[in-house]
Amino acid sequence: MDRRSAKTKQAIKQAFLDLTKEKPINKITIAELSQQADIGRGTFYTHYEDIYDLRSKIIEESICILTDIFDQTYPKKEQYDFRNFVHALVNHVDENKAVFHFFFNDFMDDELSAQLTHILIKRVLDEEQLDEKDIKNKVEVLFSISGITNVLAEWSSGHLKVEKDELITILDDIITRF
Structure with a gap:
């Protein structure tokens, strides 16, 4: 192009x-x-083609970028630091707040945020080779991913007023205790 x-x-x-x-x-x-x-x-x-085609292309692009961030930063077997992934997510959201406001804004139904959450949950279950039929695994991953996506949604929409570095510090503390 x-x-x-x-x-x-x-x-x-x-x-x-x-x-x-x-x-x-x-x-x-x-x-x-x-x-x-x-x-x-x-x-x-x-x-x-129309507004909905544009919407679809923005969603596809965003999901592709988030998948790349996941692939590059999610802890592999030899490293157990989930914080790198969270830091990369926070930085990406910070640099692309308008896109994430679109994902989570008040005019949208929950389809986009649910789609994003579902993709991340599936990626974690696959990466960790966890049986998604095991309810404990599913609840743990759902809890983690939903928590992160909801915090990022509140932050990107301006409802959670905290500077990026402070948010990273808070999330680091939560992850370390978890």
Whole structure:
């Protein structure tokens, strides 16, 4: 993809994310999104079929990035430090608050956050080679991942007012005690 196309897609994405802070997705029009992104309507349709295609692409991209973070930082058998994964998640959320506000904002149903939580739970169960039918394993992983995703949701939405470094310190303390 050339730089101009990438820049246009980024402008569309940012305009969409800004608009989702103000209203539900079904109330966003291509016209207002195009105006916000400073592009023509035709340019939008060059890249996306409709608002829901754009939404889907943002979700796919975010999940791909989170999966990469998981793969790069989740503790392998020889290392048992879950904190690296959590630090990477907090840093990524901090750098991409608009995307995570979209994932967890008040206008969305719980579909996105549930999808994200489910993917992370599945990845942990697979990585740890845990039997997901074992209720103790499932509850432990669900508890851990749900806790982290809910803390990040509250933080990215501005409901949890704490600086990034302090949040990392608090999560480190919780992980160490757990």
